[in-house]
Amino acid sequence: MRIFDSRAKEKVEFKPIKDNEVRIYVCGPTVYDDAHLGHARSAIAFDILRRTLKALGYRVLFMKNFTDIDDKIIKKMQDSGKSLKEITKYYIQRYLEDMDALGVQRADIEPKATENIDAMIAMIEKLLEKDCAYKIPNGDIYFDTSKDEKYCSLSKKCDEEQLSRIEPNPHKKNPADFALWKACKEKDYCFDAPFGKGRPGWHIECSAMINRHLAYHDMPYQIDIHAGGADLFFPHHENEAAQTRCATSQELAKYWMHNGFVTISGEKMSKSLGNSFFIKDALRVYDGEVLRFYLLSTHYRSPLNFNEEDLLQAKKRLDKLYRLKKRIYPIQNTPKANEFQKAILEALSDDLNISKALAVMDNFIAQANENLDQNPKDKALKKEIASNIASLTEIIGIGGKDPFSYFQQGIDEETKQKIEELIQRRSEAKKAKDFTKADAIRQELLDMGIALMDTPQGTLWEKI
RNA sequence: GGCGCCAUAGCCAAGUGGCUAAGGCAGGAGCCUGCAAAGCUCUGAUCCCCGGUUCGAAUCCGGGUGGCGCCUCCA
Numbered sequence: 227m228r229i230f231d232s233r234a235k236e237k238v239e240f241k242p243i244k245d246n247e248v249r250i251y252v253c254g255p256t257v258y259d260d261a262h263l264g265h266a267r268s269a270i271a272f273d274i275l276r277r278t279l280k281a282l283g284y285r286v287l288f289m290k291n292f293t294d295i296d297d298k299i300i301k302k303m304q305d306s307g308k309s310l311k312e313i314t315k316y317y318i319q320r321y322l323e324d325m326d327a328l329g330v331q332r333a334d335i336e337p338k339a340t341e342n343i344d345a346m347i348a349m350i351e352k353l354l355e356k357d358c359a360y361k362i363p364n365g366d367i368y369f370d371t372s373k374d375e376k377y378c379s380l381s382k383k384c385d386e387e388q389l390s391r392i393e394p395n396p397h398k399k400n401p402a403d404f405a406l407w408k409a410c411k412e413k414d415y416c417f418d419a420p421f422g423k424g425r426p427g428w429h430i431e432c433s434a435m436i437n438r439h440l441a442y443h444d445m446p447y448q449i450d451i452h453a454g455g456a457d458l459f460f461p462h463h464e465n466e467a468a469q470t471r472c473a474t475s476q477e478l479a480k481y482w483m484h485n486g487f488v489t490i491s492g493e494k495m496s497k498s499l500g501n502s503f504f505i506k507d508a509l510r511v512y513d514g515e516v517l518r519f520y521l522l523s524t525h526y527r528s529p530l531n532f533n534e535e536d537l538l539q540a541k542k543r544l545d546k547l548y549r550l551k552k553r554i555y556p557i558q559n560t561p562k563a564n565e566f567q568k569a570i571l572e573a574l575s576d577d578l579n580i581s582k583a584l585a586v587m588d589n590f591i592a593q594a595n596e597n598l599d600q601n602p603k604d605k606a607l608k609k610e611i612a613s614n615i616a617s618l619t620e621i622i623g624i625g626g627k628d629p630f631s632y633f634q635q636g637i638d639e640e641t642k643q644k645i646e647e648l649i650q651r652r653s654e655a656k657k658a659k660d661f662t663k664a665d666a667i668r669q670e671l672l673d674m675g676i677a678l679m680d681t682p683q684g685t686l687w688e689k690i
Numbered sequence: 691g692g693c694g695c696c697a698u699a700g701c702c703a704a705g706u707g708g709c710u711a712a713g714g715c716a717g718g719a720g721c722c723u724g725c726a727a728a729g730c731u732c733u734g735a736u737c738c739c740c741g742g743u744u745c746g747a748a749u750c751c752g753g754g755u756g757g758c759g760c761c762u763c764c765a
Contacts, residue, residue, distance in 0.1 A: 382693080460761065489759095496765095598729085
């Protein structure tokens, strides 16, 4: 496995810290609003990383956090009159629903910031003790970046001119210093701590939770891979790395991975630009797996410009997989470590080269269709095809649904019955060689958005 | 202003020093079909521009042009 390490800025050979085990931490969402397509893309990208590593034989421990205490949540709390817990519980639930719909596997560990305040306090105390942090007059506690010799070794983005753009604070010792703890203010949401009532800054949670739930404590690195959106590279990840280094004398992660953005009309999707596209809204129109497939079909580090036409193109490609699955119905099988799986894994082993993997898939589909044309009743062949589809489901998370319902998404029972009836009538007309009538019925269905296909298995239909 | 990324056929998208530049969508031709659909086969680009390095570059270097991102909450 080769991955692009953001710190090295190049592809490097992946070697786990210990044996065959891989520990991965992905920065999860701040739960003050519904998740948008950017969250979806990040989640899917690292879901495939996880699945690939598993398929390659690694034991993977995967952790993704929920930031459930933060300025924006507090603002929402103040504006809505709801409790912090009510708000965060609601959005965590909705996030998980979205991820399920997108076929993103649940993390092994899903810690919440508010349930790990003690770990953060312990780490801050350690930093104070080591003189890597200091308190300013209003009670805030800052991390002293000058105490970390390796500050900026991750992002390499910290020359003085850049740091001069950071909002000046006369109490900070260095421009890049950042808040570990924010002293309690009026109408705030606070926790008790030995160094004063307050709440954690944003960066400390990841370091503290990794240290508690996921880290090796007897190795130079705490975890294997730390991943997240490209916007987190600096300052978030730089700061996390610095804290952990100072508090534990270990490096936080051996490898760092960052995914590219989803853009809309070429611009980054973000709340402040008002161009976010919520996953929930997309799911009202498109099947979750279609959305997943679309978002995963561009390499994870490239920007992906969201576009409905491209999404529909992607759907047509996925349709072909499900049509093949229809042809072998109802035969199923489990994944096999055959040439096909090997080729998929080989593609993904090159920094998740999904395009190459999908090209392997397309070739397989074409070959399988041809073989089925020649040997429509070959059960061993069908078993083999089923096994390959199962590999795709396991590694890429596609093709796992029932192929008939995949093509009938969003059609209610009543309509289904009507369709079946019309198909029946058309069959009778065909039998009577009344092709005019048969074609009229087919046209009627087409006007309803239903395409028919006469196959050896009978007349099948798909929603267009 | 600093740092960084990107530019490949109508569209999406791999490839990053060397046989005929993957794959998908759309288009065209054919096979199949009562006709279709689906499926299968065939079919398209010298890689933003200029200069350089090299026996050889889409691929490396320099300079342009265009687009984007980070440096502020952000996947």
